[in-house]
Amino acid sequence: MAPYESDDNTNEDLRTGRRKAARYVVPVAVLGVAAATIGLVPAFAGSGDPDLPDITAQQLIEKIAASDVQQLSGTVKISTDLGLPNLGGLENSLGGGMGGGDDSGSSADPSSKLLELASGTHTLRVASDGEDKQKLSLLDKAAEYSVIHNGDEVWAYDSASNEAYHMKDSSGAAEKGAKDKADDVPATPGELAEEALKAADDTTSVTVDGTAQVAGRDAYKLLIKPKASGSTVGAISIAVDSKTGLPLKFTLTPASGGAAVIDAGFTKVDFSKPAASTFDFIPPKGTKVTEGDEAKHEGKVDRAQPKGGEDLGKEFQGLNVIGEGWSSIAQFDTGGEGMPSESSGAGDAGRFLDSLGDHVTGKFGSGTVFSTRLVNALITDDGKVYAGAVTKDALVKAANAAK
The missing domain is CATH 3.30.310 (TATA-Binding Protein)
Incomplete structure (x- = not known):
């Protein structure tokens, strides 16, 4: 399938589509978890190129914007290669202060996981059933870290320390507070795609670059590239599910070449309704539970929130x-x-x-x-x-x- 260049005469249409896409929120963006970057190896290798109907860049952007996937479960493999040392131990070297099990907070606080996801490779299990039920689990060797949103309750649990972080508010403030933490940095292929589409303007080339198969699904590849030199961004490739319009994979390659800097993708995905029990959580016996409003009342700093x-x-x-x-x-x-x-x-x-x-x-x-x-x-x-x-x-x- 040949690439289709965006026509400069359709810039206004593209901007309209991008504004719609900017409102697109991937249901699997589980509340409370922030990830700096995401990845898979190697992109689309050996999976074959499905034969799909021709589509323009404008039509594909509109397909992303119109996507309304409410129910799914699957596995996302995430990694990043910024050329930095592993940041997992940085917190300790700085004397704590990020809630990693010290007296200032809980290791289950979602904001304490940001540095862990900023480098290396990680595997996530995700599930969603509408706007009120999502779950994300970060699998790390023998330990597991999970964030569960069910109705007006948000739980985060760290099995390694047996600590839990809980927020509850019937007015939705708990959900908003946890979501603000997740929104600081994109965490899923869809969120990363949304940010890339926001950046796409007249300085950008937007094309359809063939097809691919991701997690057993036929997908189109949207290619975004800076038109001018000087940027460290070489290209961004977004694999978009041909049926649902859901971004399945996001890859950012640097202008300098080499391995992808950011690479995010599903390895398994199922669009059927997850079992209701998926979103149930009861703290195991002996779990240290920190209430979100307690941290605020005790004067502890919410590290995920930007300053005024x-x-x-x-x-x-x-x-x-x-x-x-x-x-x-x-x-x-x-x-x-x-x-x-x-x-x-x-x-x-x-x-x-x-x-x-x-x-x-x-x-x-x-x-x-x-x-x-x-x-x-x-x-x-x-x-x-x-x-x-x-x-x-x-x-x-x-x-x-x-x-």
Whole structure:
């Protein structure tokens, strides 16, 4: 099946379709779990290309937007390769503070799982039965971490520590609070696809790139690529179920080549109604239970919630976006000095930070670029920060232009 280019004359139609797709929420996005990135190996290898009717990019975007899958169960395999060390032990090295079993919170709090899912490979079991019943289980060797949403109750349970986190509110505030945590970072192929479609504008090429089979389902592949150079994003491929319109797989490859940075996909999926017992949960005997409202009343910080505008304004002066589309760069002033370095007399800490970044100079002065395979950040010696999914040269150019 040949690719179908989007026509520049249909940009308004595409934007309309993308706005619809931006409202699309995958039912398996279980409340309370945030994941930075997701993956599978290798994408579509050996699964064959089904023969499906021709479809345009606009029609496929509309198919995603119109998708209304309410019932399903399945397995999602997730991984990421940002070029960073495994972050699972970072919390301990920073002295806790994220609820990992210390006195400040519960290890079952969904926000405490974010760093674990930010690197490596993980397997999730998911189930959904409408808007009021979802379950996600993170399988890790002999342990299991689950988040269950059933009506007005949300439970999160960590079998490794035998701790549970519970929220209940008939007004829906518990559901909203848990969902806010999940929405901080996309966690499923559908959520990742939604974010990618939001970013697709006139700086983007959107095409249909053939077909594939994912988890035994025939799918179309939607290919999204930046038109201009300078972005670290090479391409985004979204496998869309040909019958339901549900995104089954999401793959982001870097402009530098090599393995995917983000790769998310179902390995098994079933669209029949899950058993009602799937969403039942009773804490095992001896479980330490933390109530969500208790943490708030005791003055514990909700680490998953962003700070208010005033707080952000104090910490990041003059937040600004340079450029547009895939090459946009966030620029702000920390209001203080740059990162400590060996040359600034910071000793071992400075040497460690120097080893993580590249020293750069320009009209702006000097600073350090910290790089991943996707996002790069330049921190100048006078405390200004330039960050985005762009190359190191693009950051230096932006800093020079702003000087």
